[in-house]
Amino acid sequence: MTTTAVAPVSAEASAAPVKNYLKQTTTIRSWLLTLDHKRIGVMYLIISLLAFFIGGMLAEVIRTQLLTPSGLIFHGGGAAYRQYNQVFTLHGIIMVFMVLVPMTPAAIGNFTLPLLLGAKDVAFPRLNLFSFYLYVSGAVLAILSTVLGAVDTGWTFYAPYSIDSNSYVVLMVAGIFLLGFSSIFTGLNFIVTIHKLRPRGMTWFRMPLFLWATYATSIIQVAATPVIGVTLLLLIVERVMGIGIFNSALGGDPVLFQHFFWFYSHPAVYIMILPAMGIVSEIITTFSHKTIFGYRFIAMSSLAIALIGFVVWGHHLFVNGQSAELDAIFSFLTFLVAIPSAVKVFNWLATMYKGAIDLKTPMLYALSFIVLFTIGGFTGVVLGALSTDVVLHDTYFVVAHFHYVMFGGAIIAFLGGLHYWWPKMTGRMYSEPWGKFACGLLFIAFNLTFFPQLVVGAHGMPRRYATYLPEYQSYMVVSTIGAYLQLIAFLTMAGYLLHSLFRGAKAPENPWGGTTLEWTTSSPPPTENFLGTPEVDVPYDYSLVEYDPAIGSYIRKEPVPFAEQAH
Amino acid sequence: MSEAVSVFGQEEIARKHLAHHFDTPQQQFDSGKLGMWLFLATEFLLFSGLFCAYSVYRALNPEIFRYASQYLDAQSGLINTLVLLTSGFTMALAVRSAQTGRKAVLIVSLLLTMAGGFTFLAIHAYEYAEKYREGLLWGTLYNPKLQEAQPDQAAIAKPVKVNLNAGWKPLNLMAQSGYAVSHSNIAPAAIGPAGVAPAQRPQFGTSTAPMPQPANVQLFFGIYFLMTGLHSIHVIVGIILMTWLLIRTIKNDFGPAYYAPVDFVGLYWGVVDMVWMFLFPLLYLIR
Numbered sequence: 057m058t059t060t061a062v063a064p065v066s067a068e069a070s071a072a073p074v075k076n077y078l079k080q081t082t083t084i085r086s087w088l089l090t091l092d093h094k095r096i097g098v099m100y101l102i103i104s105l106l107a108f109f110i111g112g113m114l115a116e117v118i119r120t121q122l123l124t125p126s127g128l129i130f131h132g133g134g135a136a137y138r139q140y141n142q143v144f145t146l147h148g149i150i151m152v153f154m155v156l157v158p159m160t161p162a163a164i165g166n167f168t169l170p171l172l173l174g175a176k177d178v179a180f181p182r183l184n185l186f187s188f189y190l191y192v193s194g195a196v197l198a199i200l201s202t203v204l205g206a207v208d209t210g211w212t213f214y215a216p217y218s219i220d221s222n223s224y225v226v227l228m229v230a231g232i233f234l235l236g237f238s239s240i241f242t243g244l245n246f247i248v249t250i251h252k253l254r255p256r257g258m259t260w261f262r263m264p265l266f267l268w269a270t271y272a273t274s275i276i277q278v279a280a281t282p283v284i285g286v287t288l289l290l291l292i293v294e295r296v297m298g299i300g301i302f303n304s305a306l307g308g309d310p311v312l313f314q315h316f317f318w319f320y321s322h323p324a325v326y327i328m329i330l331p332a333m334g335i336v337s338e339i340i341t342t343f344s345h346k347t348i349f350g351y352r353f354i355a356m357s358s359l360a361i362a363l364i365g366f367v368v369w370g371h372h373l374f375v376n377g378q379s380a381e382l383d384a385i386f387s388f389l390t391f392l393v394a395i396p397s398a399v400k401v402f403n404w405l406a407t408m409y410k411g412a413i414d415l416k417t418p419m420l421y422a423l424s425f426i427v428l429f430t431i432g433g434f435t436g437v438v439l440g441a442l443s444t445d446v447v448l449h450d451t452y453f454v455v456a457h458f459h460y461v462m463f464g465g466a467i468i469a470f471l472g473g474l475h476y477w478w479p480k481m482t483g484r485m486y487s488e489p490w491g492k493f494a495c496g497l498l499f500i501a502f503n504l505t506f507f508p509q510l511v512v513g514a515h516g517m518p519r520r521y522a523t524y525l526p527e528y529q530s531y532m533v534v535s536t537i538g539a540y541l542q543l544i545a546f547l548t549m550a551g552y553l554l555h556s557l558f559r560g561a562k563a564p565e566n567p568w569g570g571t572t573l574e575w576t577t578s579s580p581p582p583t584e585n586f587l588g589t590p591e592v593d594v595p596y597d598y599s600l601v602e603y604d605p606a607i608g609s610y611i612r613k614e615p616v617p618f619a620e621q622a623h
Numbered sequence: 624m625s626e627a628v629s630v631f632g633q634e635e636i637a638r639k640h641l642a643h644h645f646d647t648p649q650q651q652f653d654s655g656k657l658g659m660w661l662f663l664a665t666e667f668l669l670f671s672g673l674f675c676a677y678s679v680y681r682a683l684n685p686e687i688f689r690y691a692s693q694y695l696d697a698q699s700g701l702i703n704t705l706v707l708l709t710s711g712f713t714m715a716l717a718v719r720s721a722q723t724g725r726k727a728v729l730i731v732s733l734l735l736t737m738a739g740g741f742t743f744l745a746i747h748a749y750e751y752a753e754k755y756r757e758g759l760l761w762g763t764l765y766n767p768k769l770q771e772a773q774p775d776q777a778a779i780a781k782p783v784k785v786n787l788n789a790g791w792k793p794l795n796l797m798a799q800s801g802y803a804v805s806h807s808n809i810a811p812a813a814i815g816p817a818g819v820a821p822a823q824r825p826q827f828g829t830s831t832a833p834m835p836q837p838a839n840v841q842l843f844f845g846i847y848f849l850m851t852g853l854h855s856i857h858v859i860v861g862i863i864l865m866t867w868l869l870i871r872t873i874k875n876d877f878g879p880a881y882y883a884p885v886d887f888v889g890l891y892w893g894v895v896d897m898v899w900m901f902l903f904p905l906l907y908l909i910r
């Protein structure tokens with residue numbers, strides 16, 4: 057990839073130094089009303105990390121409860137068990153709708169998308185800010201609902217219980233409705249940006265793979281989220297006006313709710329995993345210092361996953377009153393999704409093969425991702441098979457499956473991306489040894505937490521109960537110890553990242569030897585991203601960067617002047 | 624567009640509206656247009672959930688839809704269809720006159736489109752009031768008082784009335800069996816050797832024969848109010864958007880070089896029209 061017009065401008069810019077986006081203006085107001093995609097991304101990051109912290113603490117409560125068969129915190133039945141239901145419901149809602157869905161696309165995506173693309177901003181900066189405030193107001197409604205009377209329906213809001221529950225379902229659902237529209241507008245913004253703001257030379261097949269992943273994600277956001285919107289709207293009118301669509305007492309059908317819900321929520325899991333896969337693609341090629349293997353296959357498999365993901369929702373209803381024919385069709389389609397997922401895994405492995413692998417922290421996260429996501433994907437196929445799902449549905453096996461893909465996949469890759477782009481975002485380096493330590497601890501702790509859940513699930517332990525049979529206790533204790541170790545890993549991470557923010561070494565332009573455009577601008581970038589319009593050639597050409605021991609970082613080899621290049 | 628920019632002074636206007644991160648006004652316009660189309664796609668998907676619910680329940684309970692749709696006033700539905708079509712035309716005229724820079728025509732056609740929107744809402748409000756008076760509401764509020772509202776349908780309504788007096792409530796499904804005995808479904812004897820008299824021949828949709836009231840009629844009215852209600856909200860939003868356009872027009876904001884907002888609201892209004900073109904036959908006409 058070649059960049060011209062950058063170097064000459066920066067030379068004359070030294071006369072009047074260009075301020076980076078963090079220093080451009082400093083008032084709180086300038087942040088709250090900013091139209092800069094980088095600042096909006098950072099604000100998303102801060103809020104979704106806060107939400108992640110709250111959701112994580114709720115998880116620790118759940119795990120502590122499950123240390124003993126009769127429950128350590130909530131015991132005695134009735135009201136206490138209902139509180140337990142509230143805790144896991146909030147955990148699920150926060151993690152899915154406030155962390156996973158916005159975190160990678162909106163936080164990392166907002167920061168990196170225009171940078172990777174070579175654009176000055178997203179297509180609609182005002183809409184971008186509006187999305188952010190929709191997200192914030194959705195979160196505020198959710199908090200309000202929690203304070204007034206936390207919902208106890210599970211994050212899936214299944215009717216008819218969500219119609220009868222005497223908690224503040226309407227407020228919570230209205231909050232998620234807003235979060236949904238925030239997600240729609242972000243997706244819309246990104247699609248238009250990728251279509252219309254690619255600079256000269258950035259053809260579709262020269263886009264970094266993270267952009268392909270983001271593009272596929274955005275399609276899902278735009279095409280699936282309106283359906284959850286109308287579903288939640290129906291749930292609201294159901295409770296407020298008694299309209300009867302999901303209420304069998306009034307002639308409605310509660311199973312229709314499940315269809316609507318999963319029509320969104322299955323594609324939504326790909327909203328979480330696709331950008332994660334995009335991040336992993338970037339990290340693997342950068343730290344293998346080798347061009348990506350099978351670029352087109354990775355790009356197209358993102359689209360394939362997005363499209364197939366729309367027609368598999370029925371695998372959540374195998375035992376919920378769906379006809380056998382439909383079950384069989386959905387089971388077959390579910391198996392199909394595993395193919396493009398596997399295509400990606402093989403391509404990553406092939407990229408690393410004979411590469412010069414540099415095991416820096418982001419790379420460790422990418423490797424963890426491959427292991428954990430593969431386990432998660434395989435357990436998904438097990439659940440997609442009808443005969444096994446009849447047994448495993450609503451057991452801890454399902455819980456373990458989706459934690460392997462959502463946490464082991466989406467969150468781990470997000471953390472990889474956070475570490476990968478951290479120098480670009482903040483202009484500071486973090487402590488590499490501590491980073492590796494936290495990643496290693498997290499990997500072990502994660503498996504300690506969730507592998508035992510796969511086992512007890514296969515033994516038939518049902519999910520969403522405050523108590524369990526004593527024979528499962530040893531597994532549950534191991535799982536809880538894992539959860540506590542995870543907390544330590546995350547606190548470590550918070551520690552060294554905060555330290556880096558204030559004391560970290562200044563980050564060079566290209567600390568990892570990346571070849572995509574964001575590494576050609578300063579760390580942190582100026583508000584306009586690039587001093588000039590970047591010109592783009594094929595991506596992932598590692599012959600163009602070389603390590604410079606003098607500055608301990610990578611530099612770009614003298615580019616061939618644009619005019620001399622063959623076209 | 625390119626020829627339009629050459630009009631004196633227009634270039635300046637185009638530049639004034641160009642955001643910093645776009646290279647050309649054309650790029651900005653194209654981005655806006657793509658964004659608008661995507662947004663309209665999500666609007667359509669929002670309605671598609673309701674269309675889906677409609678299809679599912681219609682497939683499961685055709686008798687409810689056949690029975691209940693006869694209580695919708697197809698005539699006012701038709702008038703509303705015509706009103707919306709006309710307003711679609713005036714909106715297109717507005718876009719055209721913004722492109723050609725005819726301010727007066729733009730103002731008049733925006734006003735006419737808004738008038739169309741208001742007429743639509745007024746007729747709809749009248750329909751809602753009618754349904755409210757007749758007790759033809761959704762879910763728990765369904766409480767039909769048919770014979771006062773539709774004297775010509777007394778024959779249909781009578782048995783319902785009997786049940787009402789017996790304390791019929793939507794939830795009380797048992798009471799409906801009481802209705803079944805009070806009315807016979809057996810067709811009257813044939814008149815003459817020619818066979819069944821035309822009036823008694825079972826006909827879908829156009830039958831004037833008394834139809835027994837099936838269970839769960841409230842489901843139809845639930846769907847009716849949801850779909851038309853969500854649509855009416857979109858009409859209201861459209862009117863607000865047009866007011867905004869009107870103010871900007873008066874401030875001389877639009878011309879051949881910059882008319883994107885008019886264009887985009889035009890697209891929006893087109894989708895609002897189109898959704899109604901589906902709603903009208905599905906709810907009012909199909910029996």
Ligand code: HEM
Nearest residue numbers: 325328329371372394433436437439440449450458461462
């Ligand atoms: C190879 C790909 C995958 C397959 C074949 C698959 C299959 C399945 C099946 C069949 C179920 C239903 C189990 C049941 O309830 O009985 C399920 C549940 C679930 N999966 Fe996956 N899955 C895959 C990937 C993913 C990914 C990537 C994510 C998220 C990032 C995910 C998240 C979930 C969630 C959240 C649930 C259950 C939610 C609940 O019931 O509360 N899955 N999966």
Ligand SMILES: [Cu+2]
Nearest residue numbers: 322369371372
């Ligand atoms: Cu699924």
